[in-house]
Amino acid sequence: GEDVEQSLFLSVREGDSSVINCTYTDSSSTYLYWYKQEPGAGLQLLTYIFSNMDMKQDQRLTVLLNKKDKHLSLRIADTQTGDSAIYFCAERMGLTGGGNKLTFGTGTQLKVEL
Amino acid sequence: GAVVSQHPSRVICKSGTSVKIECRSLDFQATTMFWYRQFPKQSLMLMATSNEGSKATYEQGVEKDKFLINHASLTLSTLTVTSAHPEDSSFYICSASLVAPSSYNEQFFGPGTRLTVL
Numbered sequence: 001g002e003d004v005e006q007s008l009f010l011s012v013r014e015g016d017s018s019v020i021n022c023t024y025t026d027s028s029s030t031y032l033y034w035y036k037q038e039p040g041a042g043l044q045l046l047t048y049i050f051s052n053m054d055m056k057q058d059q060r061l062t063v064l065l066n067k068k069d070k071h072l073s074l075r076i077a078d079t080q081t082g083d084s085a086i087y088f089c090a091e092r093m094g095l096t097g098g099g100n101k102l103t104f105g106t107g108t109q110l111k112v113e114l
Numbered sequence: 115g116a117v118v119s120q121h122p123s124r125v126i127c128k129s130g131t132s133v134k135i136e137c138r139s140l141d142f143q144a145t146t147m148f149w150y151r152q153f154p155k156q157s158l159m160l161m162a163t164s165n166e167g168s169k170a171t172y173e174q175g176v177e178k179d180k181f182l183i184n185h186a187s188l189t190l191s192t193l194t195v196t197s198a199h200p201e202d203s204s205f206y207i208c209s210a211s212l213v214a215p216s217s218y219n220e221q222f223f224g225p226g227t228r229l230t231v232l
Contacts, residue, residue: 035223042118042207042223043158088157101148102221104158 004091004105011111018079020108022072022089029091032065033102034074037086046074046087076110084112116142118210120224127198128232135193135227137208143188144210148221149181152205164191198231205229 004024012018024032030051035043049056049063049072056063062075072089089105117140127133137147146165150158162183164170170183180202182194191210195202205228209221 040226040228042120042225043209044223045220048220101160101163103160106157107155109155 004089004103006087006089006105006108008106009109009111011113012079014079014081014112014114016079018074018076018083018110018112020074020076020087020089020110022074022105024070024072024089024091024103024105026091026093026103027067027070028093031092032063032072033090033092034061034063035088035090035104037088037107039085043088079110079112081112081114084110086110116210116212116220116222118208118222118224120206120208120227122227123225124228124230126230126232129199130197132194132196133198133229135195135206135208135229137191137193137210137224139189139210139222142210142212142222144191144212145188146211147185147191148209148211149183149191149193150207150209152207152226154205158207161193195229198229200231203229203231 006022033048034046036046037043047058047061049065060077064073086107086109088107090102092102119138121136149161152158160173161176162170162172164183164185166185166188172178185191205226207226209223
């Protein structure tokens with residue numbers, strides 16, 4: 001099966017770090033992604049990680065992947081009010097072509113308070 | 115960056131009518147386009163995968179006669195909700211993949227279309 005689970009809600013203070021967690025069940029995932037969705041809008045790709053990597057850092061974003069536990073996390077350093085949004089993890093199976101579909105997590109609502 | 119547009123952004127229609135939603139890749143050619151449906155405070159559910167010039171592949175449980183998908187060119191795919199009913203009210207999002215995809219095969223998402231059926 002392809003179940004991707006996330007906690008529903010996370011609240012942090014501005015300036016603190018946010019950690020959003022994701023667990024998946026399909027061990028054949030090749031790429032895992034983090035997307036951001038602002039209210040009434042489509043999805044914006046934030047970052048991705050290939051399945052043979054453990055960690056990837058991109059400015060304020062750090063992705064950690066634990067393949068053994070099928071656990072993915074996104075850490076946002078120095079969280080700002082503009083980071084308030086819904087964050088989706090997604091997994092993709094297969095390596096080639098545009099036909100490989102994504103399975104999205106349930107989404108985590110991040111609220112950044114002053 | 116690659117831009118995907120959707121039209122209309124919001125539509126309200128009467129029960130029983132049909133509604134067409136367009137998805138366009140503005141500055142790139144898309145081999146494949148995907149159509150998703152998102153209910154309030156829920157995740158995206160893939161409805162169908164559309165390849166240019168061929169029939170769409172629908173996910174289990176999605177009625178192909180109700181949700182008609184046409185992908186006539188490398189820059190345009192359309193989703194038509196036929197005989198819409200209130201339970202079809204939802205946020206519909208499309209995405210597109212490049213003809214020559216990068217290794218991580220990014221999907222570029224449109225801004226979504228809010229459909230309300232009265």
